[in-house]
Amino acid sequence: MSLIQPIYPASRYDPAPLIDLTSRAERERLSASALKAFFHLVQRWGVRDEDARSLLGGVSNGPYYNWKKQPDRLLDADVLTRISYLVGIFKALNILYGEKLADEWVRLPNTNRIFNGRTPLDYMIRGGIPSMQIVRRLLDARRGGM
Numbered sequence: 001m002s003l004i005q006p007i008y009p010a011s012r013y014d015p016a017p018l019i020d021l022t023s024r025a026e027r028e029r030l031s032a033s034a035l036k037a038f039f040h041l042v043q044r045w046g047v048r049d050e051d052a053r054s055l056l057g058g059v060s061n062g063p064y065y066n067w068k069k070q071p072d073r074l075l076d077a078d079v080l081t082r083i084s085y086l087v088g089i090f091k092a093l094n095i096l097y098g099e100k101l102a103d104e105w106v107r108l109p110n111t112n113r114i115f116n117g118r119t120p121l122d123y124m125i126r127g128g129i130p131s132m133q134i135v136r137r138l139l140d141a142r143r144g145g146m
Contacts (some may be wrong), residue, residue: 021077025127028074034083035071041090044103047121054125056082078129086124087134092139 027029042052052055053059056079061069067073093102106121114134115123122130 021080024074027077027080030080031075032072034080034087035067035073036074037087037090038083039068041086044090045106046103047060047106051125055086055127067090082132085129085136088136088137089132092136092143093142094105096139102113112138 018048019030038052038056047055049064053061053064056064059079064091080113088107090102093105096102097105106124109117109119111117111128120135127134
């Protein structure tokens with residue numbers, strides 16, 4: 001019996017290569033720009049420093065304010081992953097909504113059953129990376145018309 005191999009249609013889509021966050025060189029390359037983007041988006045969203053530190057995984061005051069003054073730091077894979085999700089959320093919000101709503105959305109109570117009346121910001125603070133991933137997927141699905 002011969003196995004039939006599926007034939008996939010040709011596509012011009014090539015996924016971007018995965019970034020190896022275990023590589024120190026990759027983390028060095030990404031860290032400063034990731035922190036700059038993070039501080040920009042929390043400023044636009046009007047996120048308090050305490051909540052911003054929680055979004056980064058519970059960073060204490062000292063390192064947080066050092067990162068804010070001098071973003072040229074080496075971040076670990078966890079913090080880079082968190083920032084990546086948040087930047088994707090920021091981008092999706094700005095594609096979906098006007099600037100004013102995009103900047104307010106994370107702080108508005110949301111009746112979507114995912115949030116259960118809480119704000120998306122609260123949901124992401126409480127749920128960490130898994131909840132950031134869910135919010136990102138929700139917004140990407142809305143962008144795709146789902």
